[in-house]
Amino acid sequence: MFGEKRKSKRYSINRVAKFVTESGALPRDCIVTDISAGGARLFTEAANIPEQFRLLIDGDNPIREECRVVWRLGGELGVAFVTREKERERLTAIKESQLHGRSSLRKVD
Numbered sequence: 001m002f003g004e005k006r007k008s009k010r011y012s013i014n015r016v017a018k019f020v021t022e023s024g025a026l027p028r029d030c031i032v033t034d035i036s037a038g039g040a041r042l043f044t045e046a047a048n049i050p051e052q053f054r055l056l057i058d059g060d061n062p063i064r065e066e067c068r069v070v071w072r073l074g075g076e077l078g079v080a081f082v083t084r085e086k087e088r089e090r091l092t093a094i095k096e097s098q099l100h101g102r103s104s105l106r107k108v109d
Contacts, residue, residue: 008036017042017057019067021050032057039070039080049077 012034018027019042030044032055040055049069057063067079 008038010034010036010041015057015059017055019044019046019049020054020056022053023050027056030055033076037081039078040067042077042079043075044077045075052082055079 013032015032017030017032019030020027028044028046030042030046033041033043035041042055049072052066052068055063055065055067064083065081066083066085068082069077070080071078
């Protein structure tokens with residue numbers, strides 16, 4: 001009746017992590033309760049968590065992901081990893097600036 005709708009399998013990790021906002025504030029603690037290729041579930045006592053932030057999980061294979069909040073329930077939140085989206089946006093912006101740079105540097109007769 002209620003099937004799993006997630007694209008990726010989730011793994012329980014219950015690991016302490018930090019999240020960093022672009023406001024320049026100090027990193028704040030959170031607990032990653034589970035994680036998948038596309039996102040994670042976090043628990044934090046911090047107030048005023050922004051819609052986007054960077055998640056930092058230390059370990060043998062450190063994880064650094066740009067995140068977007070997709071749901072909130074008290075101190076819990078679900079996030080989607082948007083690092084690849086940001087990389088695509090950055091590459092597109094670079095390519096566009098290179099194209100515009102070339103067109104503006106054409107030789108004038």
